[in-house]
Amino acid sequence: RRTMDPKREEALFDRWRRRHVRFFRLHLETLSHHYLSLDTSRVTALYFCIVGLEALREALSAGERQRVIDWVYGMQVVDEATGRGGFRGGTSVEGVAPHIAMTYTALAILVSLGDDLSRVRKDAVAKELKALQRPDGSFTAAADGGEQDARFAYCACAISRLLLLRTTREPFPFDVDELEKHIDACRGHDGGYGLTPHSESHGGSTFCCVAALLLTDRPVDDAVLDWCALRQHATKGGFGGRPNKDPDSCYAFWIGASLRALGAADVIDACAVTAFVFSCESKILGGFAKYPTEAPPDLLHSFYSICWLSWAYPGNFHAIDPLLGICARHLPSLSD
Amino acid sequence: MHGRKRLTKPLSAEEVAGQRAKAEKYRKLMSHVLAARKRGDRSRETLGIVSKLLVVNADAYTLWNYRREFELEAKEELQLTAQCLEKNPKSYAAWYHRRWILARHPELAAAELELCAQFLEADERNFHCWNHRRFASTLAKEADDDVVRFALEKLDANFSNYSAFHQLAQRGAHVVQDDDDDDDDAAATKNLDLVAQ
Numbered sequence: 001r002r003t004m005d006p007k008r009e010e011a012l013f014d015r016w017r018r019r020h021v022r023f024f025r026l027h028l029e030t031l032s033h034h035y036l037s038l039d040t041s042r043v044t045a046l047y048f049c050i051v052g053l054e055a056l057r058e059a060l061s062a063g064e065r066q067r068v069i070d071w072v073y074g075m076q077v078v079d080e081a082t083g084r085g086g087f088r089g090g091t092s093v094e095g096v097a098p099h100i101a102m103t104y105t106a107l108a109i110l111v112s113l114g115d116d117l118s119r120v121r122k123d124a125v126a127k128e129l130k131a132l133q134r135p136d137g138s139f140t141a142a143a144d145g146g147e148q149d150a151r152f153a154y155c156a157c158a159i160s161r162l163l164l165l166r167t168t169r170e171p172f173p174f175d176v177d178e179l180e181k182h183i184d185a186c187r188g189h190d191g192g193y194g195l196t197p198h199s200e201s202h203g204g205s206t207f208c209c210v211a212a213l214l215l216t217d218r219p220v221d222d223a224v225l226d227w228c229a230l231r232q233h234a235t236k237g238g239f240g241g242r243p244n245k246d247p248d249s250c251y252a253f254w255i256g257a258s259l260r261a262l263g264a265a266d267v268i269d270a271c272a273v274t275a276f277v278f279s280c281e282s283k284i285l286g287g288f289a290k291y292p293t294e295a296p297p298d299l300l301h302s303f304y305s306i307c308w309l310s311w312a313y314p315g316n317f318h319a320i321d322p323l324l325g326i327c328a329r330h331l332p333s334l335s336d
Numbered sequence: 337m338h339g340r341k342r343l344t345k346p347l348s349a350e351e352v353a354g355q356r357a358k359a360e361k362y363r364k365l366m367s368h369v370l371a372a373r374k375r376g377d378r379s380r381e382t383l384g385i386v387s388k389l390l391v392v393n394a395d396a397y398t399l400w401n402y403r404r405e406f407e408l409e410a411k412e413e414l415q416l417t418a419q420c421l422e423k424n425p426k427s428y429a430a431w432y433h434r435r436w437i438l439a440r441h442p443e444l445a446a447a448e449l450e451l452c453a454q455f456l457e458a459d460e461r462n463f464h465c466w467n468h469r470r471f472a473s474t475l476a477k478e479a480d481d482d483v484v485r486f487a488l489e490k491l492d493a494n495f496s497n498y499s500a501f502h503q504l505a506q507r508g509a510h511v512v513q514d515d516d517d518d519d520d521d522a523a524a525t526k527n528l529d530l531v532a533q
Contacts, residue, residue, distance in 0.1 A: 036362075037395040037424070089398075092366050095374045096398045144401040147432040189505055199467050200502045243498040245461065 013316060020306065021058045023286030024049045027299055028068075034298070042090030043075055047105035048303035051112050054327050055310045055317050065113045072106050078124045084131055084143065085124030097143040100132060104155040107162040108326050111333070117163060126164055126173035129156050133174045137182030138196075149195040150186055153179060154208035157215035158324055166335060176216045183209045183218075191223030203231060203241035203254040210258045211323050220262060229267045231255045237269065238276030248290045249280040249301045252308035257322035260311060274312045277305045365389055366396075373402045387416055394420035394427040403433070410441040418451065425455055431464045435471055448472035453486075460490060461499050470506070483507055491530075501531075 004012075028049045031038065038045050050068060053060065060068070077098050078085030086098025087106035103125060110117055132139050132152070139152035156179075160172050185197040186209055192201025193209035206224065213220045231239045231251060238247025239255040252273055259265050279292040280301065287297030288305035307325075310317035321328040347355070365385055372382045383406055386399050403413075417434040420427060438445055452469040455462060473483055484507060490500035504527075 036393050039362075039366075039393060040396045040398055092363060095370050097401075099397070142397070142401065144398075145404060146397055146401060147428055188502075195463075196467065198470060198506055200463050200499055202463060242461070242463075244496040 017056055017058075017316075019283075019286040020302070021053060021056055021286075023282075023297065023302060024052045024056070024058075024299075028053075034296075039092055040089045041099075041102065042092075043072065043087060043102045043109070044089070044105045045299055046072070047109050048299045050109050051320070051326055052303045052306050054112055055306050055320055057316075057318055060113070069110060069113055069115050072109050073119050075102065075106055076119075076121065078121050079143075082127070082131075082143075083124055084128040085121045086128045098128060100129075100139065100141045100152050100155040100159070103128070104158050104162070107159060108324070111162055111330050112326050120163060122163060125159065129159060129173045132156065133178065135178075136185075137175065137178030137180070139174075150183070150193065150205040150208040150212070151195070153183065153212045157212045161215055161324060162326075162334065172216060176218070179212065179216065180218050183212060187221065188227075190227055191221065191225075192227035193224070200242060201227060203228075203239065203251045207254040207258050211261060214261055215323055225259070225262060225264050225267060228255050228259050228264075232268045232273065233276075236276060237272030238280075239273060246291065247276055249277055249288050249308075250290060250304040252277050253304035253320075256308050256311065257320075261322040265311070270312060273308065277308050277312075280305060362389070362392060369399065369402070373405075378406055390416065390430075391419055391423070394424045394430045397429045400429045400433045404436065408437070410437050410444060413437045414444065421455070425459060425462055426464055428464070431468055435468065438472060438475060442475045445472045445475035446478075449476065449478065449486075456490065460494060460497050463499065466499050466503065470503075480507055 027045065031042070031045060035045060046068065050060075072087070075087045075090070076085065077088050077096070079097075084098075086100065086103035088096050088098055089102045107117070107120070110120070128143075129139075131143065132141070133156070134140065134148055138148040138150075139156050140146050140148045141152050141155075156174060157172070160174075164170065164173060182197075183193070186193045186195070186199070186205065188194055188201035190201050192203075193206040194201050195205040195208075199205075206228065210220055210224060230243070231241070232255075233240055233247045236247050238249065239251035240247045241251050241254070256265070256273065259267060276292075277288065280288045280290065282289060282297035285297055287299070287302035289295045289297045290301045306317070307320040310319045310327075318327040318329055320326070321331060324331075366389060369382060369385055369389065372379075383403070386403055389396060390399050390403075414434065414437060417430050417437075420430040421434075424430065438448060449469065449472055452465050452472065455465040456469075459465070472478075484504065487500045487503040490497050490503075
């Protein structure tokens with residue numbers, strides 16, 4: 001069997017890697033008008049860049065790190081009257097309530113950059129999480145209203161793990177039993193999970209529910225393994241989000257992470273997923289699109305593609321932790 | 337992020353300048369509106385600016401939250417959300433706002449079924465729309481038979497429409513059942529026959 005000269009292999013990989021590093025770095029500086037819909041959620045775009053770069057083993061300079069850390073802390077908002085707090089989405093949303101997904105991504109960024117979270121108002125975040133939980137166990141995203149669904153349940157659990165719980169004995173700031181009931185209500189007859197009760201099982205919400213259960217040490221029904229495994233497309237190799245949908249690169253994370261976190265990463269054909277992910281790569285611009293060659297690459301699909309590749313090629317990347325969405329090498333710093 | 341069209345050629349200098357001007361205007365209006373909110377502004381004028389901004393960016397959840405602090409006209413809100421959803425049929429915040437309005441005006445729910453039918457013509461798997469249809473259907477007290485009929489129509493059009501199967505499953509055991517089916521077995525057999533087609 002012929003093998004490549006290791007130096008040449010390394011050089012090829014480095015050229016490949018630099019293309020994607022450039023993609024994320026460009027998006028760190030500016031977001032084009034294509035990202036207008038993310039304007040009020042800009043910290044999530046920043047999260048994709050920072051964690052994506054780290055997975056690619058790209059270090060930021062000390063100065064760059066500090067700039068990002070300071071910008072993120074600038075997004076922290078605390079209502080001194082209620083004692084509730086968290087992070088908002090971006091500089092264009094002044095004077096607004098914090099948003100649970102922005103708090104999650106802000107904390108993920110800070111942990112990833114080695115910040116000790118000492119400037120985070122932990123009590124305020126704990127109070128906010130408690131207040132955002134509805135009587136049926138679900139979570140809204142912000143104090144001033146909005147929808148409630150599995151995405152925010154996940155955020156509440158992830159925030160707790162990133163910021164609040166330092167040992168396994170500490171309690172979550174919200175009612176975990178009620179959360180578990182809500183997630184159970186989101187479970188479909190087919191073993192997958194929907195965003196809300198009675199809705200169609202979907203890859204994204206399945207990840208959110210499975211991860212929330214695992215983060216809170218609650219049992220996960222086995223049936224979800226079959227549902228996830230069935231998301232691998234029989235001929236195209238990638239994962240789709242629901243039955244009879246074309247594979248989309250971001251489900252390499254939503255489904256891949258679910259299976260990996262459940263210890264079942266090998267029930268699917270990983271090589272076929274990897275091949276599909278590569279078929280979505282933008283070889284000139286760097287980054288990845290959601291479908292092979294269809295659309296320009298975008299931040300979200302690039303990030304989730306890199307997450308998958310970090311598992312497929314552990315020697316070349318910093319592997320992403322499937323539950324918290326940050327590089328696994330930070331996990332030790334999250335527990336005493 | 338999902339559903340973006342492919343860029344076929346780079347923007348001209350003119351187009352870039354135009355984009356920049358748009359971004360600047362958007363930023364100014366956002367600041368203006370958020371400052372107005374801080375002051376407790378509930379004027380029609382500000383509401384109008386909020387509408388303009390939401391048509392541009394239906395995902396600006398903060399603006400929808402602010403909007404719900406105003407005295408609102410149901411018909412106006414339904415029109416605005418329809419406009420936003422036409423541009424962005426997967427905007428969580430726009431669908432939510434529509435639901436919020438309907439919950440307070442259940443008499444308008446029946447007409448929603450027609451809107452949902454239109455959106456599902458454009459994208460038969462749009463789960464936001466299917467969820468919305470279920471919500472409106474309950475509010476409008478739609479008969480089980482009509483729910484089933486709609487789902488079966490979608491399946492006739494495309495047998496791979498799993499969202500339609502899901503809708504049938506939601507209605508449980510009284511699916512595809514005739515009045516002269518005197519036991520559950522007959523109904524179950526009918527369901528199996530449907531799937532085995």
